[in-house]
Amino acid sequence: MIGVGIVGYGYWGPNLARAVSESGVARVEMIADMSPDALARAAQRHPAAKLTTDIAELIRAPGVDAVMIATPVHTHFPIARDALRASKHVLVEKPMTDDVAQAIQLVEEAAKRRKVLMVDHTFVYTPAVRAISEMIGAGELGEVYYYDSTRVNLGLFQRDVNVIWDLAVHDFAIVDHLLDQRPVMISASAARFLTGSPENMAQLTVHYDGGAMAHLNVNWLAPVKIRQTLIGGSRKMVVYDDMQTSEKVKVYDRGAMCSADPYEKLVSYRLGDMHAPALRAKEALLTEVEEFVRCIETGATPLTDGLSGLRIVEMLAAASRSVELRGHPVDLTSLKVAS
């Protein structure tokens, strides 16, 4: 059974530890955190796990086959690099790094060592996104025209990263997974309404080489929580509402067609049935841990591998540049990986 070392037992680390425990295919071998309180909580929940305040000790521990990193973003790079160099597999929180060059270095390091490098883009493993991905793969939506997401709520303001790196990162990962197209241009506008805090509201538009458009609306200062995504295709369209307790994914047999005949009406509409598939009940994080273990054991490439993590960091960096340019579009075709 794979032995897992978890670095960081603050907000997200306990979830990773629990998922590893419940997975039945891996065990929590060691947990590292700087805070004695955090380690005390870890001891209570995972009495069999070794505990340490020294990350290096965890990385070199022989019982640790794989390292899961749930620390602040700017620390992802050195921890992941050291773990890979110690020939450990790595699952790192999203975003993979806060810098493109570091992301590239991690990808190269993993390739050199033939280790699994996976990024914890959890949404990709949710039953809802799995179902949509299968529909698109099967051609059910036809050509995908657009992905339009509203992801707003009140808080939590982050101290270090702005709303793009905190919320838009989810949609970048979902679109990267759903679309078989590459981004060519991104335009982003943002505003900060509380002095001294990072940008808390942003709109992003991404043009893809296949003609698709992604639009993201993210906001930490909205009165209500909205998690709604529209996906338009030439054959069908999807409404994915993550706030619904049931029927999160609705597929509409609706669309419009242009008439070739100049004497006809310009556009005709199709208004068919709606269908909400029953979704698997399995927790995303459990699916993700199983995927990680499967890739370690078989050498397969994870759905959210280092390369996808790098593409997303490139897009985040490009979006940040566009914000600095007050919305000026930024070309993505020159990017090493994303294009």
Next chain:
Amino acid sequence: MIGVGIVGYGYWGPNLARAVSESGVARVEMIADMSPDALARAAQRHPAAKLTTDIAELIRAPGVDAVMIATPVHTHFPIARDALRASKHVLVEKPMTDDVAQAIQLVEEAAKRRKVLMVDHTFVYTPAVRAISEMIGAGELGEVYYYDSTRVNLGLFQRDVNVIWDLAVHDFAIVDHLLDQRPVMISASAARFLTGSPENMAQLTVHYDGGAMAHLNVNWLAPVKIRQTLIGGSRKMVVYDDMQTSEKVKVYDRGAMCSADPYEKLVSYRLGDMHAPALRAKEALLTEVEEFVRCIETGATPLTDGLSGLRIVEMLAAASRSVELRGHPVDLTSLKVAS
């Protein structure tokens, strides 16, 4: 009682004629349309009105004190100009014109003749927008940070104008009315997914001189109809959902505040009550006709006068330029009126 001539009895003209009839403060004197079928329908509904296929005849008719124009956009300018020159008051469909220079000319013509020039931005007269306007005016929301609108549905594709001129025009008019700030920059991205038809999906971001941001998401090719606007203020925030049959406007006593103390948490949150004011039941169009007649009789300036109509045409034109530049922001400070 004011005598009204209605030009165009297609989709919107019948609504104007009905509202005039029901207002009790004006009468339908004459109706002009090129189509005999349209005039036959007009005769049935308004047996006392004179009918004509000649717009010039309507404009010069002595019993016509005011002309309402409900024809295709590109014809607004010549009809409105001729009516003003014939010393008639004018209410023109939105957008006022499809060209800034023409809009300026109409405003000047109206000023010279001391006639009322009003634009039919109906949403400004809805009970929901009236209520929000009163709240903002009374300082209930505090400083307005943003206006974020999603206005999407399936169809109807227009042949001549794109989705910005068809749908975003509503939000431009609402924001122009609600905010006491001037736009300084606009960035717009759009896509057309049906070859041979105008752009059917667009995102627009407007920065205002007071620091506010407006964000519009408009789309003719969405599976469901959404009419949802978030308005964020420093004291309260509003959700305005026009698809609700009741409680269209919800006011949330929620917000975030930055701590000045560096040892405190960065941001603290306020999660108070929600309040949905009872809205007047009065139809917007009726309120609008009354406003038109009141301004004719008293010389007052309408809420949606020619100048506001011009500002909105300027913003639409700037948005179109930004779309041509694939999202490149367009400066609005050099605009004659809008800035």
Next chain:
Amino acid sequence: MIGVGIVGYGYWGPNLARAVSESGVARVEMIADMSPDALARAAQRHPAAKLTTDIAELIRAPGVDAVMIATPVHTHFPIARDALRASKHVLVEKPMTDDVAQAIQLVEEAAKRRKVLMVDHTFVYTPAVRAISEMIGAGELGEVYYYDSTRVNLGLFQRDVNVIWDLAVHDFAIVDHLLDQRPVMISASAARFLTGSPENMAQLTVHYDGGAMAHLNVNWLAPVKIRQTLIGGSRKMVVYDDMQTSEKVKVYDRGAMCSADPYEKLVSYRLGDMHAPALRAKEALLTEVEEFVRCIETGATPLTDGLSGLRIVEMLAAASRSVELRGHPVDLTSLKVAS
């Protein structure tokens, strides 16, 4: 083309007249009302129709082939009887009468004269109920276990009839149409919270001979408007929400099964997909007028014929008896028609 005489041009009569006009298969020949104001409104909308304050004149007019009755309930019987005796077809507002004996007399009169007697149970002709009816007919729901309806709102209090005769009548008509079972017992409780007004809140339970149960919750004094019906079947279940603007009917592939094996869990569950069929856009009243004309022309029996109208009056009368008995169940098997 069938000539129609409309008796009563108050609240509902204008809708009937409009539907007849728009149907294209009948014409409004004459309109009768006691009120000169009502007749003036009728003249404006239906300039070709003859007008009268004398119902007898309408009934004997040679151009009137069929009489539609939209008057207070206690006047339905004499007007319908006289019309049938004058060999006119009759469409009468719901409920058919306020008395079982009178309802029987109308049915017998219609049979003797071989005239169409139809009751305006409009809901039966809505696209939503048509769709559900077709599903049940095709066996899609399996055995129907229950019909559970909540029909509440604020007002309008009626002066003459209580909430059962005003609101529950709709559900009685829908269930009568949907279920191929006969009612055997009814239990009803009601309360009046405003002194001097009729009962404004009631719960009704009906047991059917096939084992199904209907439950109705009707209330004129609810803060919000709810029109929600659950229909449970052995194979599928339906949620019919008439307040939704789209997806009024949702079909759930869900259910429970009892295990025969005593060592197994008692009950197992099926949690499958949800499906919302696209509904026809046709107005119910138009469908109903066409059905009325079709039955006049072909001798066919309407979906909501006099016999169904009688069954519903019998159920209303039995419910009223149960209310008087403070909820004591009333046997329906002795009823002439309903059982």
Next chain:
Amino acid sequence: MIGVGIVGYGYWGPNLARAVSESGVARVEMIADMSPDALARAAQRHPAAKLTTDIAELIRAPGVDAVMIATPVHTHFPIARDALRASKHVLVEKPMTDDVAQAIQLVEEAAKRRKVLMVDHTFVYTPAVRAISEMIGAGELGEVYYYDSTRVNLGLFQRDVNVIWDLAVHDFAIVDHLLDQRPVMISASAARFLTGSPENMAQLTVHYDGGAMAHLNVNWLAPVKIRQTLIGGSRKMVVYDDMQTSEKVKVYDRGAMCSADPYEKLVSYRLGDMHAPALRAKEALLTEVEEFVRCIETGATPLTDGLSGLRIVEMLAAASRSVELRGHPVDLTSLKVAS
């Protein structure tokens, strides 16, 4: 600190144990369960707690000041009785017993020993019900006319109790707490659609001595989960929707009034604002444990004391009798406690 013994560590027991741990005002002293697996899970979560398979051992343990009982209903009585006789305070799962005589005996036993006897009617301690209770207490709703609850979902079918004892028990407890009136009559109809399983659908109507009416609609075989309660008052009305993640409680300033003047309209309506109070975030179970400890320490009477538990058992028993009588109303005035 109060030492708590928990009997039964199946579905609900772990929640009680967790709440005791988190409360900070009591500790988990001992846990009893017949199943070694359950005790193993208990050991992991509560390493400091003593474990036993012998309930008698738990009851007589000196460190156990209070016993919490989360076992099948038919075992509540002997365990609670023995605990009270051993001079322990008792918190027992709902319903208190399945038999009125046993409930009376527990109440008497607790009174004799001056021990706290409390029933775990958790809903009474939810922030939503607390807020509604405070409103009613402050007279905000005026005279309460009715309580109308829909509590339906798919499963879980219980083997031993029917849907009334499983679901309606919640509403009985809430109404018992909210209304300052006593029930005088109950009428209940039920049906079982799966052979061999208990009744899974029921409607209950309760008349109160102050004129109020309660109506409950409970169902285990509904396609969707609904937890919606309408509460009508003479001044305001409440919609309490427990499925909402925010705004569970909405207060409508709406109502109807009867006119005394016979020349006026019968009833006039008031359509005012809606208000959704911010609710405390505190978990109900935690509030309940604190209440239990407070009553033990101060001798105060809990909100959900043994007498209220007895009243609810009496109502459940009366409802069962009415079901046997196929809906025949059952008089409650002769009940020892409820009337």
